[in-house]
Amino acid sequence: MNPYKRLLPPLSWGIYSLCGLICAFFLSWLLLAKVNFGYALLHDVMDIQQHSHHYGPQNRHRHGFQYTSKGEHIRLFAEINSAIHNQGKGLAEIQYHHPNGKVIDRLLHRAEVIHLQDVANLLSTLTYLGGAATCIWLMLALIYRFNLVPEPNLKQHIGSMVSLLAFSALAILIIGPVKVFYRFHEWVFPPDHQWFFYYQDSLMTILMKAPDLFGAIAILMTALAVLIFIALNLALHYLKVR
Numbered sequence: 001m002n003p004y005k006r007l008l009p010p011l012s013w014g015i016y017s018l019c020g021l022i023c024a025f026f027l028s029w030l031l032l033a034k035v036n037f038g039y040a041l042l043h044d045v046m047d048i049q050q051h052s053h054h055y056g057p058q059n060r061h062r063h064g065f066q067y068t069s070k071g072e073h074i075r076l077f078a079e080i081n082s083a084i085h086n087q088g089k090g091l092a093e094i095q096y097h098h099p100n101g102k103v104i105d106r107l108l109h110r111a112e113v114i115h116l117q118d119v120a121n122l123l124s125t126l127t128y129l130g131g132a133a134t135c136i137w138l139m140l141a142l143i144y145r146f147n148l149v150p151e152p153n154l155k156q157h158i159g160s161m162v163s164l165l166a167f168s169a170l171a172i173l174i175i176g177p178v179k180v181f182y183r184f185h186e187w188v189f190p191p192d193h194q195w196f197f198y199y200q201d202s203l204m205t206i207l208m209k210a211p212d213l214f215g216a217i218a219i220l221m222t223a224l225a226v227l228i229f230i231a232l233n234l235a236l237h238y239l240k241v242r
Contacts, residue, residue, distance in 0.1 A: 012140055013152040019137035024229035026130030028221045033085060037217045039077045043070055046216065048209050055199040055206045064104040065203050068096055076107055076207055080116065088113075088120035096203070111194045112204045118189050141236050162226065169222070181211045 032038065043049065049070055056066030068076075076096055083091045094107045108116065144151035172180050185195045197205045208214070 012143070012149055016137060016140040016144075016152065019133040019140070020232065021225070021229060022130060022133035023137050024225040024232065025221065026126075026134060027228050028225040029130075031224065032217070032221055033081060036074070036078050036081050038220055039081075039213075040070075040074050042213060042216050043073060046209050046212055048073060048207070048213075051209050052206050056203075058200045059203060059206070060200055061109045062105050062107070062203050064098065065096065065206065067098050067104070069099050072097055072099075073207055080204070080207075084116055084120040084123055086120075087124065088117040091116050091120075107203050107207075109202075112197065112202055114193055115189070115195050115197075116204070118193055118195070122188055145236075145239070177215050178211060181214065 052068060052073070053066045056064070056068075059065060076094065079090070079094050083089060083094070091108060091113045092106070095103050096105065096107050098104055140149075143149050182196070189195050197210075199206050204210075
């Protein structure tokens with residue numbers, strides 16, 4: 001047999017698994033974005049209200065954030081979430097209010113707006129990546145469906161992906177989630193744009209209790225992505241064996 005033909009199935013399996021995993025994380029992100037990444041629940045779990053009471057008065061750029069309520073925090077997070085999924089439109093106009101309804105100030109100063117615009121640009125790029133990976137995954141699924149190339153064993157396929165995620169999670173824990181978080185930002189954002197903010201310099205950071213909130217969201221997104229990945233592969237397997 002031609003050696004290239006022998007390499008084709010395992011090569012396609014690797015691409016199929018990787019693209020399937022990217023697709024699962026892509027769908028997980030989209031689903032969680034629709035519910036503001038569970039912020040309303042995480043707000044209580046992570047005691048963000050008390051966090052804002054403590055650090056709000058210390059902010060060097062804005063005042064009065066300690067008076068904002070949980071409902072206001074949820075609204076502000078939702079506005080940021082909406083803006084970064086809409087090319088960053090409206091970030092500079094987000095305002096926070098006193099419980100009596102009076103506007104206190106704009107939430108974000110210039111460096112924060114620039115950072116969140118960078119996030120919006122990154123999300124646009126990742127959307128194309130997620131869409132491309134999904135198309136490749138579906139194309140390979142059709143190839144396997146019509147037996148043009150032997151498909152991977154279902155149990156091995158799912159088991160290898162779960163093992164990969166477990167290994168990645170273990171590596172992150174060993175290296176340190178905070179170190180991974182910082183290094184990721186250094187890689188993906190322009191070097192002359194500020195991305196690290198002390199609580200005393202950023203209401204955005206107080207609102208999100210960064211980086212703790214991001215760690216919790218990453219856990220939720222990974223758990224949901226694993227479930228989606230397994231469900232998608234079980235559905236395709238079911239269609240094939242019918």
